[in-house]
Structures are given as C-alpha cells and as structure tokens.
Amino acid sequence: MIHFNNAGAALPPKVVTDTVLQYTAHEALIGGYEAAEAAAAEIRSTYDALATLLGARPHQIALIENATRAWDMAFYGLPLERGDRILTCRSEYASNFLAYLQVSRRRGVVVDVIPDNEYGEVDTDAAARLLDEDVKLISITHVPTNGGLVNPAATIGQLARSAGCYYLLDACQSVGQMPIDVAAIGCDFLSSTGRKFLRGPRGTGFLYASERALSEVEPPFIDGRAATWTAADTFELRGDARRFENWEFNCATRIGLGVAARYAATIGPESIWQRVQSLAGRLRARLKEIPDVTVRDRGRTQCGIVSFLCQGIGPEGVKAALARKRINVSVTDAAWTRIDMDARGIPALVRASVHYYNSEKEVDAFTAAVTAIVAGSEATSPD
C-alpha cells in the first residue's frame, strides 16, 4: 500500500513498535510498577530525546496523552480574565478554537482572529497592529490540519516577546517534519503529538514550557504528580514541566515516543525537512498537471501536506476510490478549521501527506491513480 496519511498517523519505525511490544510483554510478566522501576532510565530518556529535538531542556518537557490535552494544560492554566484578548489565526485547529469560545463564554475573554496575508499565512503586520496591552495571549497553529501552509512562528514569537504576552504554539503537525527550535520561535508553550510526523506510538503527546511559563503558570488541575501534599492544608507544586502531567501513564508508549524522537534526531530534522518538501513539491506539481484537479495549499513555505479537490468527485469519494487501490489519504472537513474553510468556501479537502520514507515512485503511482479517478472510471460513489 501507499501511505500518504502521515499527517493522520505516520508508520512507526520497527524499533518503535518492537520497543512498545517488548515493554508491554515485560510488564505482563513482572508487574506494571516493577517494570516501570526497572525502565526508569528509559522513561527519563524520553524527556532528554524530546528536549534535544526541540532545543529545550529536559525539565521543560511534559509527557501528556495527546497534543490536545497538552495544549489544554497550558491554555486553561493561563490567568485570562474578562476583557483580556487572545489573538489567533484563521487556520486555527477546531479543538483550540472551541477552548477560546468556551473561555470567552465563561470569562468574557475576547478572541480576535489575525487576518491572513496574500499568501494565506498569518499576517504578521496585521498581528502587530492588533497588539495592545489587553492582549494576554497569542496562540496559533504552526502547520494547520487542512493543508501545506507553514505559519511564520518565529516572527509571531518576536511580536509576543515585544508585547510581553504569552505565546502558545500548536506544533502538532510540524514536529518531526521540520527542524523546531523553541528558543528561535520564542514561544512560552509548544504542544505536539507523537503519532504524526514524529512516527511515535498513538496516544502520546507532549508540552514544552519556557522558564517564564514554569515560573508563572499553574496547571488548570493538579494531582499527585503535579504537586506534593506537604501537610493537611498545604501542597507544593512541582517546579518542572511535569506539573502539567498525569500521575498515571502508559509506560510502553512513553518509552516508544523517546525511541521515535531519537530516531528522528539520528536521521536529522534538516534532512527530513528537505526530503519531505521535495516529495510534496513533486506531488503538488504532478497533481497540478491533472485536468480537473485543484491543489489548495497556501503559504510561501509549504510542507508535506498536500490538499486538493477533484472536479465532480467529493473528497470522500476520492478517498474511497484511492483506498480501493490500497492508497491511504484522509479527508479534512470544514469543522476542523472552520474560519479558514468557510472563508474559502471549501466544505472538505483531500489531504495527502508524505513522509521521508515515501518515494518518488509512490508519488507518481499516486498521481496516476488520481488521474484515473477523475477520468471517471474509478469512483463509484461520488459525494
């Protein structure tokens, strides 16, 4: 099969799967707590590996069960009050935007969407104009769920620093496909997942917190990992990012996530990025040659996610027709990036996402399959 659904979940390297399976078997043999004690060094090494990948320090990393909860632990911990403003982007991810709407409804916080520039990226000049002392948070998505766009995360970081507000970056779809340096980006928080371009196990996510965030931001709720119950009426919060974690966690996938992060570091984020861009560039170019196919990616820098539409066949029909040829893609519908999709009048898109292990041959086979589908012979159920 051809796996072009890396933005859904990439295929993990064998060493990741083997690690998870072996640890799970060991756990069943000697007991969950005992296995965790025996693997304490491996579990610790996941923090080191992720810190290395992001240019952070291990105490700034929290391991959380997915990117959304990691993001939530940062966002809902921020001291936002009535009249405070949040600046976000038009291609913001649904779960994040739902959280803005909830705090807006509950606490009277104002949500402002930064316009896009002519290329479809967050307009950094417009963002600068929107900044005032009421803006307490800039929160954007680095690579949106619905296409190849890469937002200018570091320029937004400079603006956030100059304004003194918090900066939360959803890097769920960028970590693992491009180099990420939290210091260069200048964010207070960065959330991401294991299963996408990092090729880690499902059900893994993580949060980076800056020193400022660690000294100022409390998690929205705490447990026996986040804090110590020091006397009947007192507790002490942890100083490191693990204050954002749960006490209970899946040790097998946590260790597997560290293996995936080291695997990515060994290949090299810059090499991965070059390869992903080259394959995605070829895919876009080939798709553009097919009559009745429109590539809908925006942005000056484009990543491994390629979004497109076929004339006369809806995205679900294209996905089903490709699946019959053992080709995996996904469909991203408007509800996941409502503001951007509604503004562009797009109900849904086909999302083909490549990774470095895909090949030029697969790209060409993929475009041949799409050509046949739009020619009408392959799709039986247009939607």
Ligand SMILES: Cc1ncc(COP(=O)(O)O)c(C=O)c1O
């Ligand atoms: C931009 C973006 N943010 C966050 C998420 C959510 O990640 P998770 O499912 O790990 O919570 C996704 C998932 O597709 C995403 O595309």
